Amino acid sequence: MxxxxxxxxxxxxxxxxxxEKAIEAAIAFNETRDPDLVPVIVMGIIExxxxxxxxxxxxxxxxxxxxxxxxxxxxxxxxxIVILVEETLSIHIENEELRTLRTVGDIKAYLDAKIKGLPIxxxxxILKFEEVAAVMPHQPPFLFLQEARINGTTxxxxxxxxxxxxxxxxxxxxxxxxxxxxxxxxxGQLAVLLMLKTSGDAFxxxxxxxxxxxxxxxxxxxxxxxxxxxxxxxxxxxxxVHAPLAQFEGTILCHGSKVAKAEEISLTFELEREPEDSLRx
Amino acid sequence: MRDVVVTGIGLVTCLGxxxxxxxxxxxxxxxxxxxxQPFIEDERIPISVAAPVPEFDTTSTDPEDWTFPPEIRFRLxxxxxxxxNALYAHFALSxxxxxxxxxxxxxxxxxxxxxxxxxxxxxxxxxxxxxMKKYGPLRCSPLGIVASTAGTLNFNLxxxxxxxxxxxxxxxxxxxxxxxxxxxxDEIALNRQDRMLVVGAEDFTLETIVPFSxxxxxxxxxxxxxxxxxxxxxxxxxxxxxxxxxxxxxAAEVAEKRGARVYAHFxxxxxxxxxxxxxxSHPDGEGLARAMHLAMDTAGWQPGEVDYVNAHATATPAGDxxxxxxxxxxxxxxxxxxxxxxxxxxxxxxxxxxxxEASFCLLAMDQDFTPGSAHITELDPETEGLRILTESIPxxxxxxxxxxxxxxxxxxxxxxxxx
Numbered sequence: 278m279x280x281x282x283x284x285x286x287x288x289x290x291x292x293x294x295x296x297e298k299a300i301e302a303a304i305a306f307n308e309t310r311d312p313d314l315v316p317v318i319v320m321g322i323i324e325x326x327x328x329x330x331x332x333x334x335x336x337x338x339x340x341x342x343x344x345x346x347x348x349x350x351x352x353x354x355x356x357x358i359v360i361l362v363e364e365t366l367s368i369h370i371e372n373e374e375l376r377t378l379r380t381v382g383d384i385k386a387y388l389d390a391k392i393k394g395l396p397i398x399x400x401x402x403i404l405k406f407e408e409v410a411a412v413m414p415h416q417p418p419f420l421f422l423q424e425a426r427i428n429g430t431t432x433x434x435x436x437x438x439x440x441x442x443x444x445x446x447x448x449x450x451x452x453x454x455x456x457x458x459x460x461x462x463x464x465g466q467l468a469v470l471l472m473l474k475t476s477g478d479a480f481x482x483x484x485x486x487x488x489x490x491x492x493x494x495x496x497x498x499x500x501x502x503x504x505x506x507x508x509x510x511x512x513x514x515x516x517x518v519h520a521p522l523a524q525f526e527g528t529i530l531c532h533g534s535k536v537a538k539a540e541e542i543s544l545t546f547e548l549e550r551e552p553e554d555s556l557r558x
Numbered sequence: 559m560r561d562v563v564v565t566g567i568g569l570v571t572c573l574g575x576x577x578x579x580x581x582x583x584x585x586x587x588x589x590x591x592x593x594x595q596p597f598i599e600d601e602r603i604p605i606s607v608a609a610p611v612p613e614f615d616t617t618s619t620d621p622e623d624w625t626f627p628p629e630i631r632f633r634l635x636x637x638x639x640x641x642x643n644a645l646y647a648h649f650a651l652s653x654x655x656x657x658x659x660x661x662x663x664x665x666x667x668x669x670x671x672x673x674x675x676x677x678x679x680x681x682x683x684x685x686x687x688x689x690m691k692k693y694g695p696l697r698c699s700p701l702g703i704v705a706s707t708a709g710t711l712n713f714n715l716x717x718x719x720x721x722x723x724x725x726x727x728x729x730x731x732x733x734x735x736x737x738x739x740x741x742x743x744d745e746i747a748l749n750r751q752d753r754m755l756v757v758g759a760e761d762f763t764l765e766t767i768v769p770f771s772x773x774x775x776x777x778x779x780x781x782x783x784x785x786x787x788x789x790x791x792x793x794x795x796x797x798x799x800x801x802x803x804x805x806x807x808x809a810a811e812v813a814e815k816r817g818a819r820v821y822a823h824f825x826x827x828x829x830x831x832x833x834x835x836x837x838x839s840h841p842d843g844e845g846l847a848r849a850m851h852l853a854m855d856t857a858g859w860q861p862g863e864v865d866y867v868n869a870h871a872t873a874t875p876a877g878d879x880x881x882x883x884x885x886x887x888x889x890x891x892x893x894x895x896x897x898x899x900x901x902x903x904x905x906x907x908x909x910x911x912x913x914x915e916a917s918f919c920l921l922a923m924d925q926d927f928t929p930g931s932a933h934i935t936e937l938d939p940e941t942e943g944l945r946i947l948t949e950s951i952p953x954x955x956x957x958x959x960x961x962x963x964x965x966x967x968x969x970x971x972x973x974x975x976x977x
Contacts, residue, residue, distance in 0.1 A: 294622060326634060327634075328633060328634065351635065353635060353700045353701060354634070354635050356699075356700040357638070357699060357700065360696075360697050360698075360699075363697070364697065
């Protein structure tokens with residue numbers, strides 16, 4: 278009993294700036310090790326470290342909220358969160374395991390598996406820049422994708438505007454603005470990546486990388502300008518396939534607000550090997 | 559060589575934070591000392607008096623517990639990378655930049671640099687290392703290093719203000735911020751930079767001050783009204799303080815072009831080392847005398863043209879004598895300028911003291927007074943031939959030297975002239 282009480286005091290001290298319900302949950306977890314308590318504890322710890330203005334977002338309990346882009350949790354803050362989570366839950370988290378955690382949902386799933394002793398869910402469908410560049414027909418300096426995640430028929434990708442892009446010198450003079458035409462290009466590139474890397478069979482077979490070309494685009498609207506150091510957060514979803522055309526919808530966000538939308542991007546493509554029946558006809 | 563001027567002052571001192579209030583307290587010789595409870599509570603600590611920094615409480619090792627004026631709001635990850643001295647420095651620099659009328663883009667400019675001086679943070683270093691030894695390095699704050707080491711000022715301020723010019727921190731004990739100012743003068747005079755932000759800061763913590771007890775250089779007096787008495791025959795050591803001061807230096811032509819208000823011309827500086835002892839200054843003030851000559855040479859002054867010296871004099875028995883001898887050596891033939899030690903009012907701010915005293919000289923020139931040397935009841939016979947100002951004078955000095963000396967026998971002298 279005495280040790281429990283001591284641990285309770287320590288927990289209260291370590292978690293002193295967390296919401297009360299997280300502290301209560303941590304004290305209960307310390308006795309029961311009930312995995313269902315973990316989300317409340319972890320969300321409380323994250324809440325304690327993020328800026329007050331993003332706390333409402335966290336309270337919406339949106340598993341898709343991104344740690345860096347939406348909550349401002351950079352790698353150093355992440356370490357602070359991890360230390361307190363480790364201390365509170367008496368677990369050990371490997372650096373390697375941290376690297377793939379991108380969203381609040383990722384963290385919850387990871388810790389749930391960890392506490393229950395289940396295999397750690399991996400985020401291996403995240404493509405790093407090297408992997409993106411390896412499959413894309415586009416290459417620097419005309420590749421506007423740095424990291425992407427393919428999930429069935431949707432793809433998310435990001436591009437950090439470094440400010441060193443040559444075209445920014447002229448677009449515009451002394452006023453670097455990322456061109457709207459290139460935002461559309463970037464969305465198109467993400468669609469290309471989706472076509473090349475999707476694991477499903479939405480296109481009728483593997484798509485030939487050097488066969489994909491732009492056809493048309495409808496319903497394009499830009500809402501905000503992006504400047505050096507901004508990160509374009511792109512998302513494209515496949516709308517329909519009508520070979521040799523594929524149609525996508527794409528959006529770009531930056532700092533959580535909408536930057537551009539394209540209702541319909543059409544690309545033409547060929548398959549690596551035409552289906553048997555089409556050869557016959 | 560380009561002319562250098564001072565265009566901004568930011569103060570976080572035991573005498574206050576506004577230029578007017580600090581100037582008035584210097585003029586009236588009102589000190590900033592109190593009987594400091596944490597010293598009194600520990601019976602092993604032999605000292606009682608200190609000069610805390612009003613409006614700031616950084617007693618806790620958790621920055622989220624600190625209290626400070628509401629003018630600046632820190633993001634959490636910013637706050638957790640701060641030491642007490644870096645916290646004060648944020649306030650001092652923000653005031654100095656506002657005082658100089660500088661905008662963010664003028665600060666974040668390749669021709670604007672940042673030189674700083676602090677000895678790091680003993681209390682943060684101790685706290686983080688203690689935690690590391692107890693729980694292992696992976697359970698320690700990743701910003702512990704940033705908050706602890708001697709570079710904490712330049713790390714934090716360069717990031718916060720997006721500084722893009724020269725950045726460096728100087729560590730030369732009690733002459734540190736004099737070096738930062740001196741080398742900042744070089745940067746502008748040699749046309750490497752147009753503008754330098756110079757910031758000195760020191761923790762006001764038990765951990766910064768009390769270790770000097772072991773050297774027996776702190777005043778044992780229990781009376782805040784007389785504990786710090788440089789040049790007095792019965793002085794018994796220095797009293798500790800902390801805080802931060804920021805000054806903005808600019809090339810005269812740059813300041814003129816943007817119509818900046820000029821506090822004074824920074825005419826140059828000199829440095830020389832005693833080559834004598836790790837802690838004690840040369841008994842005859844040999845290095846300090848040479849540093850004063852070098853500063854006057856750079857400024858193009860003769861000794862007879864100097865009308866005020868802000869002495870380093872900390873009120874240690876040996877240190878003050880050594881400085882008196884240096885001053886006699888330099889000014890013996892030409893006649894003594896007015897001399898005072900403002901440490902009688904503030905105590906010794908260690909790394910911060912040189913720039914703090916430079917700012918006091920600027921306030922004196924700006925507000926038309928020359929600060930007196932407080933708390934002298936009987937002058938030390940070693941001051942013979944020197945015009946120690948036992949009272950303030952209602953006139954601004956025109957040509958000023960400000961002396962600083964530190965461990966290792968280092969001496970830095972700054973030369974400033976009324977605008």
